[in-house]
Amino acid sequence: MTALRTTTVGAADHPSTNWTTWLRGRISGLVPPGEALPDRQPAYVVSWIYVFGVLTLAALVVVLVSGAVLAAGGVAWWHVSGLGHFVNSMHLWSVELFFAFMVIHLWGKFWMAAWRGKRVLTWVIGVLAFVASIGTAFTGYLSQSNFDAQWISAEAKDGLNAVAIGAWFNVLNPGQMLLWHVLLLPVAVGIVTVWHIVLVRRHGVVPPLDSERGE
Amino acid sequence: MASPDLLLSASSGHYIHVGVINVSVTNLLIVLAMIVVFVLALVLPFPGAGDLGPDRGEQS
Numbered sequence: 642m643t644a645l646r647t648t649t650v651g652a653a654d655h656p657s658t659n660w661t662t663w664l665r666g667r668i669s670g671l672v673p674p675g676e677a678l679p680d681r682q683p684a685y686v687v688s689w690i691y692v693f694g695v696l697t698l699a700a701l702v703v704v705l706v707s708g709a710v711l712a713a714g715g716v717a718w719w720h721v722s723g724l725g726h727f728v729n730s731m732h733l734w735s736v737e738l739f740f741a742f743m744v745i746h747l748w749g750k751f752w753m754a755a756w757r758g759k760r761v762l763t764w765v766i767g768v769l770a771f772v773a774s775i776g777t778a779f780t781g782y783l784s785q786s787n788f789d790a791q792w793i794s795a796e797a798k799d800g801l802n803a804v805a806i807g808a809w810f811n812v813l814n815p816g817q818m819l820l821w822h823v824l825l826l827p828v829a830v831g832i833v834t835v836w837h838i839v840l841v842r843r844h845g846v847v848p849p850l851d852s853e854r855g856e
Numbered sequence: 857m858a859s860p861d862l863l864l865s866a867s868s869g870h871y872i873h874v875g876v877i878n879v880s881v882t883n884l885l886i887v888l889a890m891i892v893v894f895v896l897a898l899v900l901p902f903p904g905a906g907d908l909g910p911d912r913g914e915q916s
Contacts, residue, residue, distance in 0.1 A: 689897035741886070745894050792881040 672842040679842075685849050693746035694841070700739035701834065705827070707732040712823055716786045723818040736778055743771060755847040763840040777830055780822035783812055790815070 671677075685691075710728045711719065717728035747767070756764040779797075783790050794812040802809045811817055870881040879887075 687902045689900055689902055690894075693897070741890050741893075745890055745897065749897070750896050 676842045676845075680713060683846065683848065685789045685852055686846050690749040691846065693742050693749060697739060697742040697746055698834070698838070700735050700742055701830075703735035704732065704739055704788065706824070707735060708827070716784060716819065720786065732781075736781070740774070740778070745773065747771065750847070753847060753850055756843065760840070760844050760847055763837065763844060766833055766837045766840060770830065770837055773826060775831055777822060777826040780818045780826060783818040784822045786815070794818070807852050 652775060683779055711732055713726070714722070714725050714728070750764070750767070752842035781799075783794050794815075797812045798807060801812060810821075872879055872881060872884060
């Protein structure tokens with residue numbers, strides 16, 4: 642019988658130079674142990690105003706799923722199918738809720754000065770998520786394949802040309818706008834959203850202004 | 857077939873114009889509803905918040 646031979650590459654007493662080891666360390670060090678998916682929160686989180694961040698995230702999930710179904714059906718599907726129209730309406734209204742929840746989340750965090758306690762980057766990445774979301778919604782309006790989309794693009798082109806980006810971001814090109822809407826901007830929103838959540842888990846939920854703890 | 861009047865009323869909303877502010881009634885109502893939700897989120901008690909007592913420590 643052949644003996645099973647095992648080889649250990651990168652012994653524990655030698656610092657490993659493997660990129661996998663480096664990446665594992667970076668990922669595991671993103672948030673403190675146990676904070677990635679916590680089951681306990683500070684008592685001050687027991688307030689409705691702290692709910693709107695996760696409501697925004699929940700709405701984003703519905704946006705992405707309904708958008709994926711729409712992408713499978715194609716841009717004209719919702720014009721000719723009852724089911725397509727229903728999914729399109731789900732996509733629209735989940736976006737409406739996404740923005741409403743996000744803006745109320747923004748109001749709450751602004752009035753509690755949520756950038757306190759080394760949370761400036763969390764606030765800034767949240768701003769980036771907001772801006773990227775506006776761009777995604779805008780290109781969505783341009784991808785409706787109807788007269789509304791035509792009207793919006795014709796109105797928008799002068800403004801975008803005035804800030805000198807019309808040459809590479811042409812709102813009169815529905816194919817380009819559709820690809821920005823279904824690929825580039827969702828990837829951007831996804832990255833900044835994950836970054837935002839990692840920073841929230843890293844630094845913890847900001848305490849209220851009148852809280853004596855956490856400052 | 858929709859009449860021209862119906863098409864006209866479906867395509868144009870009602871707008872409120874005050875100085876540089878020009879907002880549709882629909883959007884104004886949505887903004888007002890968001891403000892109402894925001895205020896309610898601040899004043900309404902969260903379920904279970906009363907069980908914490910004076911010791912505001914960690915809770916599950």
